[in-house]
Amino acid sequence: MAQKNTIGRKIWQNESGGSVDGLTAWNGGEEFPSLGIGHFIWYPAEFNGPFEESWPSFVSFASRNGGNPPAIARERFSPWRTRAEFQGKFNSPEMSGLRNWLASNVTLQTDFIIARSRAALPKMLAAAPASERAKIQTNYQKVSTTTQGTYALIDYVNFKGEGISPTEKYNGQGWGLLQVLGGMGNVPAGDAAAREFAASAKRVLSRRVSNAPASRNEGKWLPGWHNRCDTYGRAM
Structure with a gap:
């Protein structure tokens, strides 16, 4: 457990300096937000990008493992269509609540990242x-x-x-x-x-x-x- 906690905190530090605000981010030059300690990608409905969209998979994992994600997290597509819209709603109750939920579930996010890593080797060997x-x-x-x-x-x-x-x-x-x-x-x-x-x-x-x-x-x-x-x- 100690090693897992260390890894989770390190990943959070890597992605957003370990800040709560950094748990909901939209980088300049990108077409999508990145959420959680692992900056899981979440595509808007009108964008079909080349990178793996990991947010829906994390939410499904969280739901299966008792995480009870808030309603906004369970939407199929990002509710923010543009970076400007995202920034304008950064301090909204919905996004603040999402950050608080993420900050309270660091272990769950770490478990998801570890599970993804363990599943990677057989996929890579097959490819x-x-x-x-x-x-x-x-x-x-x-x-x-x-x-x-x-x-x-x-x-x-x-x-x-x-x-x-x-x-x-x-x-x-x-x-x-x-x-x-x-x-x-x-x-x-x-x-x-x-x-x-x-x-x-x-x-x-x-x-x-x-x-x-x-x-x-x-x-x-x-x-x-x-x-x-x-x-x-x-x-x-």
């Missing part, structure tokens, strides 16, 4: 070329042997996904956990594997920015992304 599967599984096991490595695997799949969706690619190259594990060098298990995972994640995300459409201006996020990856190689 990877046969020649790469042994390497992917071996690197996953090497990284998972330390606390910081376990945190890294859990956080990264929540941060950038499994890397198996055909829509989550630029120039045919993905940026998820599959690509990070596949890009690791051959290092021993333990601390060395966690550090190499962090380095591989930074390389994968730098490649994503290089491949991204210029209109998305993703370079503005890269320093923060790299700082987050650096935490994967440090003892917790």
